[in-house]
Amino acid sequence: MGPPEVNPEAAAGIRWSNAGGTRIGPAIDRSIVDRARHGDLDAFESIVRARMDAVYRLTSAILGDEADARDAAQETFVAAWRELPRLRDAERFDAWLQRVAVNAARQTLRARGRRRVREIPLSFVAAREDPVADATGPRADAEVLDGALARLPVEQRAVLVLHHLEGRTVAELATILDVPLGTAKSRLFAARRALADAIEQEEGR
Amino acid sequence: MTDRPDPWDDARLAAAFTTRASRAAETPADLADAVVASVEPRRARRAPSARPWIAAAAAVVALVGFAGVRLLTQGDRPGFASSSPGAASASPPVEILPITVSDALTIRASGSDRELLVSGYLSPMPVLACPFIPAGLNPTRIHCPQTFQWLMERPEALIATSPGSATGGPPTGPAFHPSFALVDPPDVPIPDRGLAQPVPVMLVGHFNDRRAALCEANPKPETPCGDVFVVDRVAAVNGEPRPVATRLDNVRFDDATQQQVTDQPRDLVADVDQLAIDAVPGGSILSRQLVVINRVIGIEPILAHDDVIPHMANPATLMWLVTVLDAHANPPVARTFALMDSSNWFAEVTSTGAVMHERLATGPSPKPPAVVPSADPTAFDAAPTTVLGLDVRDVASVVEGRRSGPSLDSGTNRDEIAIRAWYVGPNPNTPCSAPEAAIHSPTPPCDEGRHWLLDHPEAYGAEVGQVRRDPEQWPRALNPVLPVDVPFDVPATWIGDAVVPQPVVVIGHFNDMRGVNTYAGSVFFVVDALAWTRDRSIQSLDSVTRLSTAGTEDPPAVLARIDDLAGTTAVATWATLVDAADFAALDPRAAENMPEFTSGPPVWVIRRLIENEMDGRQRLAVEWAFTADGGRRAWISPYPDMEPDLATTIDLHDVDARTDVVRVFDYGGQIVSARPVTARDRLEWRYTVHKYMAFLEVARGRSDREVAIRWTSGSCNREWRILVSARTDAPGVFVQPRTYGDYCPEDPKKVSIMLEFDRAVDLDDVRTTDEEFSSGG
Numbered sequence: 001m002g003p004p005e006v007n008p009e010a011a012a013g014i015r016w017s018n019a020g021g022t023r024i025g026p027a028i029d030r031s032i033v034d035r036a037r038h039g040d041l042d043a044f045e046s047i048v049r050a051r052m053d054a055v056y057r058l059t060s061a062i063l064g065d066e067a068d069a070r071d072a073a074q075e076t077f078v079a080a081w082r083e084l085p086r087l088r089d090a091e092r093f094d095a096w097l098q099r100v101a102v103n104a105a106r107q108t109l110r111a112r113g114r115r116r117v118r119e120i121p122l123s124f125v126a127a128r129e130d131p132v133a134d135a136t137g138p139r140a141d142a143e144v145l146d147g148a149l150a151r152l153p154v155e156q157r158a159v160l161v162l163h164h165l166e167g168r169t170v171a172e173l174a175t176i177l178d179v180p181l182g183t184a185k186s187r188l189f190a191a192r193r194a195l196a197d198a199i200e201q202e203e204g205r
Numbered sequence: 206m207t208d209r210p211d212p213w214d215d216a217r218l219a220a221a222f223t224t225r226a227s228r229a230a231e232t233p234a235d236l237a238d239a240v241v242a243s244v245e246p247r248r249a250r251r252a253p254s255a256r257p258w259i260a261a262a263a264a265v266v267a268l269v270g271f272a273g274v275r276l277l278t279q280g281d282r283p284g285f286a287s288s289s290p291g292a293a294s295a296s297p298p299v300e301i302l303p304i305t306v307s308d309a310l311t312i313r314a315s316g317s318d319r320e321l322l323v324s325g326y327l328s329p330m331p332v333l334a335c336p337f338i339p340a341g342l343n344p345t346r347i348h349c350p351q352t353f354q355w356l357m358e359r360p361e362a363l364i365a366t367s368p369g370s371a372t373g374g375p376p377t378g379p380a381f382h383p384s385f386a387l388v389d390p391p392d393v394p395i396p397d398r399g400l401a402q403p404v405p406v407m408l409v410g411h412f413n414d415r416r417a418a419l420c421e422a423n424p425k426p427e428t429p430c431g432d433v434f435v436v437d438r439v440a441a442v443n444g445e446p447r448p449v450a451t452r453l454d455n456v457r458f459d460d461a462t463q464q465q466v467t468d469q470p471r472d473l474v475a476d477v478d479q480l481a482i483d484a485v486p487g488g489s490i491l492s493r494q495l496v497v498i499n500r501v502i503g504i505e506p507i508l509a510h511d512d513v514i515p516h517m518a519n520p521a522t523l524m525w526l527v528t529v530l531d532a533h534a535n536p537p538v539a540r541t542f543a544l545m546d547s548s549n550w551f552a553e554v555t556s557t558g559a560v561m562h563e564r565l566a567t568g569p570s571p572k573p574p575a576v577v578p579s580a581d582p583t584a585f586d587a588a589p590t591t592v593l594g595l596d597v598r599d600v601a602s603v604v605e606g607r608r609s610g611p612s613l614d615s616g617t618n619r620d621e622i623a624i625r626a627w628y629v630g631p632n633p634n635t636p637c638s639a640p641e642a643a644i645h646s647p648t649p650p651c652d653e654g655r656h657w658l659l660d661h662p663e664a665y666g667a668e669v670g671q672v673r674r675d676p677e678q679w680p681r682a683l684n685p686v687l688p689v690d691v692p693f694d695v696p697a698t699w700i701g702d703a704v705v706p707q708p709v710v711v712i713g714h715f716n717d718m719r720g721v722n723t724y725a726g727s728v729f730f731v732v733d734a735l736a737w738t739r740d741r742s743i744q745s746l747d748s749v750t751r752l753s754t755a756g757t758e759d760p761p762a763v764l765a766r767i768d769d770l771a772g773t774t775a776v777a778t779w780a781t782l783v784d785a786a787d788f789a790a791l792d793p794r795a796a797e798n799m800p801e802f803t804s805g806p807p808v809w810v811i812r813r814l815i816e817n818e819m820d821g822r823q824r825l826a827v828e829w830a831f832t833a834d835g836g837r838r839a840w841i842s843p844y845p846d847m848e849p850d851l852a853t854t855i856d857l858h859d860v861d862a863r864t865d866v867v868r869v870f871d872y873g874g875q876i877v878s879a880r881p882v883t884a885r886d887r888l889e890w891r892y893t894v895h896k897y898m899a900f901l902e903v904a905r906g907r908s909d910r911e912v913a914i915r916w917t918s919g920s921c922n923r924e925w926r927i928l929v930s931a932r933t934d935a936p937g938v939f940v941q942p943r944t945y946g947d948y949c950p951e952d953p954k955k956v957s958i959m960l961e962f963d964r965a966v967d968l969d970d971v972r973t974t975d976e977e978f979s980s981g982g
Contacts, residue, residue: 030359031305037405037444038303038324045241052240056232061222066230067943073232075847077240085444089360089402107844141221142228164215165222199213 033090036081044084048077051094055101061161062105062154064146075104098176102158109154148198156191163188303407306358307379313412313432319536320411322440326360326403327383328353329393331371343506344386345417345430352427355380356408356434362400371395383408383434386504387528388492389452391442409438409491409530411539415556419506437491437528437539451493454500455523470495470523471547480551481527481542484562488529491539495546498522505543505554513559516545526554584708584739588625592712592736593746593776593814595623595825600660600683603730619845621714621814621825623736626658626683627706629665630698644752644787647688647719647731658683658730662706685713685730689791690750690781690810695738710737712746712814714827714845719792733779733812733827746777746814752791753784753807756834763809767830770839770852775813776825782807782834798848799831799840801874806834817844838874854926855879857958864956865923873931875938875962877910882957888913893971901940901973902957909965915957916942925956937970938962 028050035043055076060069079100087096149157162168162176174184213221303324304312312321331353342348353373355363357380364373395401413431420430439447451474459466478490494504498517501524502509516522523546531540541554542562552559590597603624631654657665659682687693695707717731734746749760760780768775781791788808789796795810802808809832817826829849832839840849854868860881869879882888888904890913904913914927928941942956 034305034324038407041241045237048237048240052237053232056236057226057229060229061226064225067941069229070233070236073236074240091360107847141217142224145218145221145225161222164219165226195218196213 028093030090030093033084033087033093037084037087037090039085044081047080051097052077055097058098058101058161058166059105059108061165062102062157063109064149068105068108072101072104072108075107076101079104092175095172095175095178098162099178102154102162102177105158106154144199144202147202148195151198151201152191152194155187156194159184159187159191160195305379306356306381309412309434310379310381313381313434316413317536318411318413318415318538320409320437320530320539322407322409323356323434324405324407325356325358325380327391327393327406327408328355328357328361328363328376328403329395329401330354330390331364331373331395342503343416343420343430344384344435344504345414345433346420346426347382347384347428347433349427351384352382354382356383356406357403360403360405362402364395364401365399366395366401367398381432381434382428383410383436385436387452387494387526388436388439389450390436391439391447404443406439406443407441408434408436409440410434410436416506418556437530449490449492451495454494454496457497457499457520459520466521468497468521468523470525472525472544477525477527477544480544480562480564481529484542484553485529485531485540487533488531488540491528491530493528494526496524496526498524498545501526501543505541507554507556507558508543510558516550522546581708584627585625587739588708588710588737592623592710593621593825595621595712597623597625597710600624600626600658604683619714619716619826621712621733621827622730623710623712624658624683624730625708625710626660627662627665628695628698628709628711628738629657629659629662629704629706630695631655632699632704634699634702643689644783644790645689647686647717647791655684656687658685658709658711659706662704665704665706683730685711685732686717687732688719690752690779690783691732691734692748692750693732693735694741695735696741708739709735712736716845718794718829718842718845718848733814734777748779750779750781752787753782755784756782756807756809758809758834760809763832763834764811766832767811767813767839767841771813771815771828771830771841773813773815773828775815775828777814779812781810781812783810784808785833795829795831795849801838802831802833806836808833857881860956860958861954863923863954864925867925867927867956867958869927869929869958869960871929873929873938875931875964876929877961877963879961880959882913882915882959886913886959888957890915891968893968893973901942901971903968903971905968906959906961908961910963911959911961912938912966912968912971913957913959914940914942914971915955917955920944927958929960932970932972935970937966937972940971940973942973 028047032043032046036047052073056069056073059072059076060066063069063072076097080097083100087093149160152160159173159177162173163170168176170184170188171181173188174181177184177187179187303322306323306325309321309323312319331350353363355376357376357378359376359378361376361378363376364371391404391406393401393404412434414433414435416435417430417433420426438449441447455468455470456465457468458464474493477493481490482488496504497520498513499520501513504526513524525544525546527542527544529540529542531538542551543554543559544551544564549564550561551564552561554560588597603622659665665682695709696705698705698707711732712734713730713732715730717729719731734748735743736746737743764778764780783791784807785802785804788802792810796803809830811830811832813828813830814825815828816823817828826845828845829842830839830852831841831849838851838853841852842849851870851872854870855876855878857867857869857879859865860867867879869876886904886906888906890902890904893901893903902915904915905911906913922944924944926943928939928943930939932939940960
């Protein structure tokens with residue numbers, strides 16, 4: 001008889017729940033967050049593993065660049081480790097972490113911003129050279145969207161990604177961005193308008 | 206959404222987002238490991254880098270935490286790390302797990318009075334019209350409104366307020382009542398309207414206090430006295446560590462003058478601490494109280510049976526009560542010692558009475574402690590109201606702004622800040638303030654050696670050395686960090702035993718990377734420059750500090766080199782020259798990230814105050830740059846709280862007709878030269894690995910130290926960066942070509958360059974990180 005099966009998430013204190021809101025993965029027991037807040041690296045490591053995919057997906061969607069997304073995801077967790085003791089409400093950890101990730105993405109792009117233009121990693125170039133690429137449909141739309149997003153500031157990209165990719169409601173956006181509901185609405189509106197303009201430019205190229 | 210036709214409706218947009226996301230690379234498999242590895246060394250280094258007062262706090266937390274951990278590991282709670290007492294006392298506080306409220310309740314039920322470190326959420330104390338309760342009751346006895354305050358496992362908001370009314374109830378989760386009879390309680394604010402949120406705290410204390418046996422039966426306690434958690438120390442509030450504190454109860458009504466008077470002790474805190482530590486070798490001070498003699502019996506009812514009563518004849522008599530953690534007891538417990546001020550009456554207070562000790566110290570200090578003079582209202586008349594365009598603020602507004610602001614999004618935590626305050630330096634007569642090493646890391650100073658910035662000098666010495674008159678629980682004060690390389694020519698703040706606060710204007714910042722490695726280090730305000738002080742002219746904020754005599758370069762040449770690389774103009778510049786061997790002492794984190802500066806010639810550390818764009822705003826912030834004396838490489842931090850990146854490159858211009866420049870970032874310092882590839886090289890290209898997602902081609906150059914690299918680009922941009930670093934998993938190098946700009950698929954091109962390394966490099970050991978990231982396909 002082999003060793004008993006162990007659910008690594010359960011072993012790490014991570015459980016699934018149906019709680020909605022701003023959660024971005026399997027629910028993390030608040031005691032894990034509390035332990036991490038008090039410097040327990042094991043607890044923090046379990047959080048990193050539970051949330052890395054979600055954070056990387058977010059930074060990747062915002063930045064559109066693998067290396068930058070990696071940098072931003074890493075910076076997200078390093079900043080989270082540094083700032084966790086100041087998180088007042090562990091129940092809002094996921095919203096807070098997404099805010100940290102948006103901030104890290106912003107920092108990453110601003111560091112690149114000295115060069116004022118978008119970075120293209122080689123793997124992206126290869127993907128663009130894929131001969132099976134279609135000129136119409138979602139794949140073409142995705143390429144247009146890529147170019148259009150690159151024309152927007154990170155703040156607007158983040159709002160759009162959170163809303164259209166992550167499916168966040170306006171109320172959840174407000175929580176994640178730590179702004180009033182009305183501000184979240186106006187930011188989403190402005191981002192959509194800016195994206196529409198950028199798409200027009202991309203399509204007219 | 207918009208008032209014009211929008212073929213990109215939500216559904217189409219969502220589909221495009223989804224397609225775009227599906228095309229993205231999967232999360233790099235090594236990323237989580239990289240994150241954990243990047244934070245682990247910082248934690249591991251916290252203990253040795255902490256200064257004594259932090260270390261003292263660590264010892265308390267560690268030992269108490271150990272007590273809880275040991276008990277829990279005897280039970281059924283996996284996941285808690287056990288350790289030996291000795292190891293625990295040397296560990297940083299963040300490595301020690303405080304126990305939860307639930308676990309503390311388990312210990313309470315066992316009847317133990319062991320000292321515990323409990324982490325939980327403290328609810329506010331409601332403002333209620335309570336029945337009159339005479340003052341001076343047993344510390345284990347709580348009554349209204351204390352019976353409405355809880356230490357809770359979960360952050361339950363118990364009280365809802367609206368104008369003129371408040372409603373509330375007990376918590377639903379695990380909780381117990383703390384007693385703050387022996388220490389000043391943390392401030393838990395109640396809003397005018399809405400839910401009052403609890404505050405995360407770490408409290409040191411115990412249940413089943415010996416005083417519970419003497420708890421008055423009448424009126425009947427609302428909570429059994431033994432069930433009350435008697436707080437001996439507030440260890441942290443909102444994640445910020447709190448130092449050992451002295452609760453002052455030295456104000457009384459004088460019958461003769463019919464006025465309130467504040468009695469000043471003759472013994473100093475250092476005297477009292479020394480006595481207590483002599484009595485409990487290896488102990489740690491948890492808290493102190495200075496109490497008017499007539500109120501001592503209320504706190505220590507057992508002393509009513511000892512010879513304290515006769516001393517009450519003189520109402521001006523003061524008594525010190527000191528609580529000490531006896532870590533060598535099994536289990537660790539708190540012990541209380543009493544010293545009649547300015548006398549040899551010194552005893553341990555036990556459950557059976559006072560056990561007299563011989564006063565081993567030399568007796569009370571010959572002079573009463575210094576009294577801090579009132580603030581001179583004209584002191585700041587000549588002070589500037591702005592510095593480099595920064596509005597000069599008082600301490601209260603800075604502290605309040607930092608505590609109330611969002612952690613990251615406000616961004617203000619990286620700003621340069623100008624503060625107007627009364628400055629008091631360390632007391633040169635205290636044991637802890639021995640002259641520091643010539644070069645020391647700019648970490649928080651020791652407890653007794655702290656620097657102070659105060660709005661009101663009367664608030665000085667809230668816990669240390671002097672007794673403050675101000676009864677405010679947590680004065681708006683900053684204990685700034687003064688790095689060794691910051692010139693700070695302020696008149697003496699101590700004349701003998703008298704403290705002479707000096708008015709100053711300083712500029713500085715929080716979130717200093719050099720403080721991150723210390724426990725809560727980023728909350729410390731780090732001074733960058735003295736901008737003004739009375740009667741002393743500050744000619745310039747710029748400065749050069751030489752901590753090494755071995756440098757050969759003139760500062761202007763170094764600054765010019767950095768200015769050229771940074772591409773920004775600094776409004777103030779601070780240069781420090783330090784020996785490479787001392788670099789880690791000056792900036793341990795930088796030394797870890799840039800080991801090339803830990804040996805060889807001296808290092809220039811340049812702090813530049815620049816207009817930095819962060820979080821969408823332009824504001825003054827510090828940028829760090831590092832370069833070796835006479836060297837050519839420099840590292841620059843793009844943001845004040847980010848680690849520096851290599852700023853110097855090997856630039857190849859006009860590599861081909863469509864490539865203006867290729868900048869080679871030699872992170873490992875392994876590249877001797879770089880050049881364009883020529884026809885004479887006769888290269889045989891091959892991919893770094895033979896699989897679909899390989900982008901980089903390599904070829905052998907004219908020697909085994911030369912490696913040619915080639916990549917295909919669809920970028921319109923004519924500039925490339927090549928990041929080269931040493932591999933950690935094998936011999937060889939990582940090579941990562943990067944570029945920016947729009948995509949020009951109609952114009953693909955190949956770019957190639959030749960790199961000469963300082964050692965032989967096998968082509969099989971050349972990897973590109975993109976290939977690593979995309980290996981999953």
